[in-house]
Amino acid sequence: MTPPEAEFDELTAEDVSRHFGRRRALSRVSFRADRGAILGLLGPNGAGKSTMLALLGTLLRPSSGRILYGKFDASHHGASLRASIGVLGHDLFLYPELTARENLEFFAGLYGLRDRRGAAAAALEHARLSDRADDAVSSFSRGMRQRLGLERALIHRPRLLLLDEPFTGLDDASAAALGRRLGTLRDQGTIIILATHDLDLAEPLLNRAIFLRDGRVVDAVERPEALRAVYREVMSRTTAVSGFAGSPRSGEAGSRTDEP
Amino acid sequence: MFARIVWLVLRKDFTVEVRSLEIAYTTLFFAISCVLVFAFALVQEGRAPEGGAAGILWIAIAFAGTLALGRTFERERQSETLRALLLAPAARPAVYLGKLLGIVALLLAAEILLVPLVTLLFQAPLLEHPAWLAVILVAGTIGFAAVGTLFAAMLVRVRSRDVLLPVLLYPITVPVIIAGVRATAALLEPQPDAGIIRFWLALLACFDVVFVTLALWTFEPLMTD
Amino acid sequence: MPKWFTPAVVICGLMFAVAPILIAEAPYESTMGLVQKIFYVHLPSAWMFLLAAITCGVASVRYLFRGNPRQDRIAWSAAELAVLFGAITLVTGPLWARKAWGTWWQWDVRLTSSLMGWMVAVAYLLLRKYGGPGSDKLAAGLALFGMANVPFVYISVNYWRTIHPTTNVVPTLPTSFGVPLWFSAVTFLLLFVLLLRMRIRLEEQRTRLDALYLAMDEHR
Numbered sequence: 001m002t003p004p005e006a007e008f009d010e011l012t013a014e015d016v017s018r019h020f021g022r023r024r025a026l027s028r029v030s031f032r033a034d035r036g037a038i039l040g041l042l043g044p045n046g047a048g049k050s051t052m053l054a055l056l057g058t059l060l061r062p063s064s065g066r067i068l069y070g071k072f073d074a075s076h077h078g079a080s081l082r083a084s085i086g087v088l089g090h091d092l093f094l095y096p097e098l099t100a101r102e103n104l105e106f107f108a109g110l111y112g113l114r115d116r117r118g119a120a121a122a123a124l125e126h127a128r129l130s131d132r133a134d135d136a137v138s139s140f141s142r143g144m145r146q147r148l149g150l151e152r153a154l155i156h157r158p159r160l161l162l163l164d165e166p167f168t169g170l171d172d173a174s175a176a177a178l179g180r181r182l183g184t185l186r187d188q189g190t191i192i193i194l195a196t197h198d199l200d201l202a203e204p205l206l207n208r209a210i211f212l213r214d215g216r217v218v219d220a221v222e223r224p225e226a227l228r229a230v231y232r233e234v235m236s237r238t239t240a241v242s243g244f245a246g247s248p249r250s251g252e253a254g255s256r257t258d259e260p
Numbered sequence: 261m262f263a264r265i266v267w268l269v270l271r272k273d274f275t276v277e278v279r280s281l282e283i284a285y286t287t288l289f290f291a292i293s294c295v296l297v298f299a300f301a302l303v304q305e306g307r308a309p310e311g312g313a314a315g316i317l318w319i320a321i322a323f324a325g326t327l328a329l330g331r332t333f334e335r336e337r338q339s340e341t342l343r344a345l346l347l348a349p350a351a352r353p354a355v356y357l358g359k360l361l362g363i364v365a366l367l368l369a370a371e372i373l374l375v376p377l378v379t380l381l382f383q384a385p386l387l388e389h390p391a392w393l394a395v396i397l398v399a400g401t402i403g404f405a406a407v408g409t410l411f412a413a414m415l416v417r418v419r420s421r422d423v424l425l426p427v428l429l430y431p432i433t434v435p436v437i438i439a440g441v442r443a444t445a446a447l448l449e450p451q452p453d454a455g456i457i458r459f460w461l462a463l464l465a466c467f468d469v470v471f472v473t474l475a476l477w478t479f480e481p482l483m484t485d
Numbered sequence: 486m487p488k489w490f491t492p493a494v495v496i497c498g499l500m501f502a503v504a505p506i507l508i509a510e511a512p513y514e515s516t517m518g519l520v521q522k523i524f525y526v527h528l529p530s531a532w533m534f535l536l537a538a539i540t541c542g543v544a545s546v547r548y549l550f551r552g553n554p555r556q557d558r559i560a561w562s563a564a565e566l567a568v569l570f571g572a573i574t575l576v577t578g579p580l581w582a583r584k585a586w587g588t589w590w591q592w593d594v595r596l597t598s599s600l601m602g603w604m605v606a607v608a609y610l611l612l613r614k615y616g617g618p619g620s621d622k623l624a625a626g627l628a629l630f631g632m633a634n635v636p637f638v639y640i641s642v643n644y645w646r647t648i649h650p651t652t653n654v655v656p657t658l659p660t661s662f663g664v665p666l667w668f669s670a671v672t673f674l675l676l677f678v679l680l681l682r683m684r685i686r687l688e689e690q691r692t693r694l695d696a697l698y699l700a701m702d703e704h705r
Contacts, residue, residue, distance in 0.1 A: 083349035093344035097279040431604040435637035
């Protein structure tokens with residue numbers, strides 16, 4: 001049977017670290033995301049944003065630390081948590097050979113929805129793709145796939161929505177439409193976490209943000225007004241040291257200046 | 261609910277495959293090429309080696325099966341949809357079972373074409389006892405596919421997956437091959453020995469039960485990171 | 486390394502030095518003559534191969550379901566030893582068979598089953614070497630399947646053989662041949678334990694090194 005949905009109002013990452021063998025992808029990341037707010041995970045490529053999203057989606061387990069969904073710990077409540085989480089990955093998670101409707105109906109069934117047809121039809125409405133419902137997804141433009149992918153992620157009305165670089169490849173109109181949709185979802189009480197390296201498109205949406213670099217939280221912003229300034233600073237710091245980042249020697253070079 | 265997920269996954273795989281028929285056509289054609297290569301290699305003076313037909317049939321199934329497994333999961337990997345399947349609250353063993361049934365169906369379809377071909381090229385009376393043959397093929401295919409589906413899913417994220425799949429799969433499925441070939445060869449005798457065939461079928465049935473169960477049991481821990 | 490290690494190495498070395506003497510003085514088996522002596526290496530190797538395979542299998546199951554990294558280290562080390570002792574078994578077997586009965590390979594059920602088990606062990610090592618991150622769990626799954634497969638391989642190979650018209654030329658292996666056999670067996674067992682311990686230690690060092698890299702990263 002479908003596990004009952006876990007109910008939670010906030011998401012807390014406590015000291016989360018994740019490494020792959022010798023490579024540390026995330027180091028002691030902590031933050032909180034609440035209902036009715038969009039949290040941004042910002043940072044350059046390779047900062048660990050995708051890894052963090054995979055952890056939040058229960059696909060990966062932290063090497064140390066923990067993630068709490070309300071009171072629920074991810075390691076004990078996998079399936080019921082997954083029923084409350086929607087993910088829009090970079091690759092959109094759509095079967096190109098299937099039609100829009102078939103994709104939606106399949107995932108509706110996978111998430112245990114009773115009325116698959118109805119849910120799919122409603123999702124198509126939201127995506128404004130009802131007229132293309134029976135065309136194969138491979139024939140869709142990036143923007144259309146994006147809209148469909150988002151509706152696929154939302155079809156089971158998740159409490160938590162995770163988005164990985166959702167603005168990639170969108171034109172201005174599509175990006176604006178996506179922004180409006182996310183705003184509506186936020187107002188309806190969904191917890192939204194959005195990872196991106198491009199602040200321009202995300203800035204109007206974010207309520208709060210944390211900045212990641214090399215797997216660490218280097219800054220956090222609570223007020224939307226401060227976003228732009230902090231972003232500029234973090235990104236400029238990044239480019240200044242990006243030449244050194246990643247090699248063992250750089251540790252020494254960096255620490256020599258930083259050591260007290 | 262479990263059964264519903266299995267059915268959903270199976271139906272989805274079927275629909276996806278039917279749209280392009282890529283894996284079906286290529287696997288079939290590969291199996292046929294395989295058999296032809298064997299024919300050229302082994303047939304001397306117009307006659308096939310004694311009892312070679314059974315072996316050739318099963319080798320073709322094993323090779324074609326490995327190819328089909330690789331392609332099926334490669335497809336899931338490309339659209340990252342395997343991730344989407346794992347993100348859903350659907351029970352993971354149900355996803356495995358859905359995929360397994362899809363692979364078995366595909367292989368059985370290939371076998372339906374292979375059997376007459378082998379009969380023709382090697383003058384082997386494979387179609388004398390179609391019911392027995394069908395049971396042997398089904399039992400063997402399930403065993404091969406059960407292990408193969410698990411390993412192929414396991415290897416999806418691994419770099420050398422194309423070559424590692426046969427390396428891992430063939431040693432484990434040796435009993436299936438032996439049993440399948442021996443049972444088929446016994447069937448080809450002028451007076452098939454029902455006792456022998458029953459023995460090998462029993463072995464295949466046990467193998468199927470044990471390994472499908474093991475796969476269902478280990479699918480979750482093997483797919484989580 | 487634990488305290489008992491160095492003395493054990495010394496003892497093992499001595500035993501290996503003494504063993505050939507005992508073997509040379511053992512009674513000749515009536516039909517096969519000198520060549521039969523290779524059996525004192527072949528049989529203990531086969532036992533160690535089996536022991537290594539079982540160790541790998543059990544540790545793999547524990548690792549897969551409990552996630553204890555120590556079990557993973559044991560499994561990997563045992564797999565390497567399985568390949569080692571399996572190779573010795575598979576080389577000494579045909580050597581003996583060749584001299585004794587004139588053919589290198591006879592599809593003897595035990596040798597053939599050992600060969601299949603050895604292939605699984607090699608596959609395990611290939612997976613660990615070329616599988617990249619995450620291959621520890623996958624290899625554990627392979628080991629589990631390999632272990633479950635043993636009865637099926639044995640039965641299928643056994644009955645597959647009896648259909649062939651060849652006669653069974655490999656005699657039933659003598660189970661007790663006195664002191665030289667048991668001495669060899671104990672020597673090999675000691676060697677097995679020493680190699681296992683050393684190899685596990687290597688993995689422990691590697692893990693510690695990884696942790697150090699990570700910690701260094703932390704304080705950058």
